[in-house]
Amino acid sequence: MRRLFFALCLMFVAGGALAQVILSDDEIALALAHGPWPSEWRPDSSNRVSGLSKAVTLGEALFHDPILSRDGTMSCATCHVPENGFSDGLTRGQGRVALDRNTLSLWNLTQHRWFGWSGDTDNLWAQSMTPILNPREMGHDTESLKVALSSSPHVEAYEALFGRLDQHEGQTIAVNVSKALAAFQETLVTGVTPFDSFRLALENGDVVTAGLYPLAAQRGLRIFVGKGRCAVCHFGPAFTNGEFHDAGVPYFMAGAGVDQGRFGGLTALFASPYTLDGAFSDDPDRTGAWAVRGVQRLPNDFGLFRVPGLRNVALTGPYMHDGSLPDLHAVVRHYNEIDLERMHADGEAILRPLGLSDGEVNDLVSFLESLTEGR
Template identity: 45%
Template structure:
């Protein structure tokens, strides 16, 4: 299978993955070559080292994390006073909602993505509408279908609440501006981002297997099953999935046409990345604007170089594969119920629905039933279960 075909098949079969139970089948125990081991090692270590966001002056700061945590769960952030960020990004549901499409003040057109493992992303949202986590945090607050608030509403909430004012002052070194609503609003986004940066999924069976390989050890099959190992071999080989799902977080963070429906609910066309690049460039909250705290300008380079191309039509961001077993249904429109369904579809997909950047059609994965099952088992091994949590009151701020 050529590079283009592999790239497209990966974008389809492996971009929208989640777990289902899969029976183990007898087959030869896989043996990994040195080249394959090198690829496996590139998917770690996990957790990846945390790096502060230079565009956010409070990234990684405990006081900002505390403020962001309180705001994330505060229903007063919405215009109605009945919705918070956690209404759609539910801790007990891996910071998603398990709905086909998100519902705030009304239903939106896309599935609610998880907030796990966002710190190192290049772009945010299904079609890259934002170029920073803090600017992405502002979008649902303003969207009339979600929290439907305004910068003034948010700024006034922070000013009027004694505890929020106190925590804002500790996080940003000064009380909220009495006159600049938008500056306070942006700072709320930066505090929300500081909190979301802390949402990192735990270590998985795959991570333990990968680390053993790094030490030239091989865990026994009872700790990492042979079907999972066979699925891993497909993932890095025949499936070509690593061309899209690379690195410790199993995503390159870019955009591809996956071959799934490009139609939004009610029969409307969803142009994906093509529609969002112009909106990103016009946004006063992008990294080219005055709210970027990175005075070097380095963080804005990728935004400055973003170019609209005709091939952007129908492109959507390739998500991470970590913890997807907890976030069904899948796909930007929530139209895929199970991992097995995705793999079956792309194993025999019509090549005309997969397109490379140059317009050439792709090829299906052509996986056998056993290979499909093994790939499911491997993808399940990228998930871990942890106890959900909600913050306590955090005590009083003085």
């Protein structure tokens, strides 16, 4: 009955402006399912320095230090720029050479089960290692990384966490550096957004605060959880199911062949020694290893890419794995005008034109913008 009251409630607020909650009972229930935020944090059992303040401090220092690139020209922050939502604002990333995919944001990584656009890692520290050892990105191998770290100002902090650096092999050092980086990245959590304030007001029965949420954003929320079907993939507090879908974006790249997407990611995952089921995990119980043990690589994994979370989404354009959509209006128009229809195994259409009017497109963008802090 409380939710039904919200759906019918009209009220006057300061200055005499009319405020209104226009959601139905069912729509309010769906809105409440996208929270609370922030979610409860738990340390990563596969990373023995997860949550340690000294590891966070070391990880942050390493994140901003170009010693993690072989030629000393770039740091993690070169591509994951804090002011750009820990992305780079480019269509596709730029390492030692131009890369094939858009640079993903680093917000809310603790909410993920798979990492990267294709899920080629199943934990954050392994993902942190990937660009360091990729010859197209930062370009180190394990021995050159050892040399670089050994002559850096980080030796004392490293040894306080992991022991004598000069007694470690290069591979061990690469894993330890990556675990410190992961400890820092775990702290990159988005704050409360206008949507969160609205949702909390609904939950607490605060009709005045709930009514201050803009009507355009409320209408956009109705589309998001309703006929837009956005919440099929972007659900829960982090606004992602963490899995892989066809977003109707071509995976044929001009001059670069085919991006295999999830299919190629699983090939890399199965070949990696750095999974939750591998020897470098610090978790004796191998918590979470069931995912990598059970996942299968299938032909229809071609062209599937991970569903990114939508928190702070207004800061992280351009969008899609190839960076082909410059802004949120372009993203909504892409789904509104798409000429494909893809089917789930059960026959339910998931990718189809939305058929929104221009006003509804603007409303949906208004809702998406409300998932960003300070909007």
